[in-house]
Amino acid sequence: MSEGPHADADRQTTAPRLGSWLGAAVCAIGIAVSVTITTVGGMAIMDEGGFVASGGPYQIAHPVPQGFWILPITFIGMFAFPAAHALFASRIGGFRLIWATWCAVWTATGGTTLWYGFHPPGGSGLAWGWLVMGGVFLVVGLASAVLYFVAQGFFEWKHSEMAAKLRPAYALVTVAAFIGGVVVGLSVFAAVAR
Numbered sequence: 001m002s003e004g005p006h007a008d009a010d011r012q013t014t015a016p017r018l019g020s021w022l023g024a025a026v027c028a029i030g031i032a033v034s035v036t037i038t039t040v041g042g043m044a045i046m047d048e049g050g051f052v053a054s055g056g057p058y059q060i061a062h063p064v065p066q067g068f069w070i071l072p073i074t075f076i077g078m079f080a081f082p083a084a085h086a087l088f089a090s091r092i093g094g095f096r097l098i099w100a101t102w103c104a105v106w107t108a109t110g111g112t113t114l115w116y117g118f119h120p121p122g123g124s125g126l127a128w129g130w131l132v133m134g135g136v137f138l139v140v141g142l143a144s145a146v147l148y149f150v151a152q153g154f155f156e157w158k159h160s161e162m163a164a165k166l167r168p169a170y171a172l173v174t175v176a177a178f179i180g181g182v183v184v185g186l187s188v189f190a191a192v193a194r
Contacts, residue, residue: 020091021170025177027085031101032181034077037189039108041071044193046116046130067193078105093161094170095152103145110138 044065082098089096114134120127162170 017092020088021173023088024085024092024094024170025173027081027088028097028174028177029181029184030077030081031085031097031104032178033185033188034074034081035101035104035108036182036185037070037074038078038105039112040186040189041068041074041193042109043112043116044068046112047121049121065193067189070189070192092170094167095160095174097174099144099148099151103141103148105141106137106144107141110134110136110141114138 048065078101082096082101086096086098088094111134113130114137117127117129117131117134120130160167
């Protein structure tokens with residue numbers, strides 16, 4: 001029995017959608033891994049007083065910890081994964097994570113820097129430079145996050161081509177991917193930066 005002339009067209013539209021859903025989820029995991037490793041790497045640098053170095057003719061007081069070769073890779077990931085996610089999301093009408101990535105970066109950087117401002121290495125008083133910088137970063141991150149969610153509600157969701165019944169599933173997949181990415185990021189950093 002013939003499947004009919006529309007069977008091939010249905011398979012062609014379904015396959016890219018499933019692939020785009022999977023691609024969006026993988027990219028969301030990549031975003032979370034990149035932001036997590038960058039954040040905990042920054043914390044490890046702040047543990048050393050806020051600066052590390054290697055090489056050169058001088059005595060290095062704070063050498064670069066082992067495994068920190070991964071930080072440049074995660075910096076690239078913070079640009080590459082959101083761009084790739086936007087491509088996959090656009091194919092299924094889902095929200096994009098470019099803005100959300102930078103909300104997470106600013107908030108995580110601000111929160112950890114503010115924490116170290118109150119608890120500097122060596123435990124001597126307050127680190128005012130970190131307090132000011134952390135406070136500014138945190139305000140930028142949280143304000144950006146609020147604006148992001150407002151924009152989602154008023155603009156992107158209203159103009160989305162994704163079916164309304166699929167939007168909660170897409171959001172759930174994205175949140176689960178973020179949580180999984182944080183766990184993977186922490187595990188990878190612990191494995192390479194000992």
